[in-house]
Amino acid sequence: MPTRRRGAALEQAILRAAMAELTENGYAGMTMERVAHRAGTNKNAIYRRWPTRAALGIAAYGQFVATNTDVPDTGNLRDDALELLRRANSTFSSPVGGILRALLAGARDDPHLLAQLQERTADAGSATWLTILARAVARGELRPEALHPRVATVAVVLLRDEFITRGHPAVPDSVLTEIVDEVYLPLLCGRGADRPNP
Template sequence: MAETRRRGEALEAAIVEAVWAELAESGYAGLTVGAVAERARTSKAVLYRRWPNRAALVIAALAHHAPSVEDVPDTGNLRDDLLALLRTVVAGVSVRSIDALWGLLAETARDPELAALVRAKLDELQRAGPAVVVIERAVRRGEVDAARVTPRLLRLAPDLLRGELLLYGEITDAAIVEIVDDVVLPLAGV
């Protein structure tokens, strides 16, 4: 019996899982669109209709494996929500995600057009991401003045985590507490 053709979410899930598996096996440098297509049992044309290049595929896989809004508990206060969020993010960090971030960084340094695409995609993901939900909860609870909520504040914790990971190869719990207590909360006026 012939396999039914996958579409929509089923096809996309197969593709991002194929990217994730290729990252584990070949790393960012060895990842090719052809290998992803073969592993996902689809064609390169199908991939290129949705993602313009391998960087976009990798971003999709990283986003798929990142914590979702549902993964972040509502503890009742901003500090504890942020700590829970950042600890959840760190728990999901793997060698392949570090390699993927380094690969993206290197590739975007050489290609300004790709850099713009990566920044736009990261901004899009962060606008609806868990950090936004955590800050919005704090605004609704009256902990944070909505006027203090800027795009920089919403990006700050994830950006600092990425920087810590790329510079030091790990994110300690002490670093998480410092990011929250010494940077994000003061900027939020808490």
């Protein structure tokens, strides 16, 4: 008789099962019943932790993308930002990106879940972007005022917008360069600049 799992061990089994279902069947084909069967548990154990299918899918996706934590360190901010955008572009245009788009659609009526998903999007988490900005500050490329979480993720949010609103299968590299050179770097370099008194 298998050992009954509890706590974190059971949660990890459920999340792995959910991501396997998302990968094999997509968000539309993922059901609580299928996840429970794959994880060797029951639906009640899932619902106690994740009350909706969208919540479970987002948690599984978030854990999946969190495994890629390598932060580029090319020696300059522009190349670091481009590398992060290129990675995100590759993810968004892959089958994993299809899962992300389905989850975004599934969470659109729940602002809390939608915010969670956006925060967990591959390479969109503010911690990764703040890391490259902090290195740029240490090198003297930016002022410390540039270290703001909402500002840090502007580039990848713009990239995500290209997929969501324009329906690109993959965003051309020229667009990534434009986002970095025409929007992101000017915004960051303008942080902390002298402003007129109100």
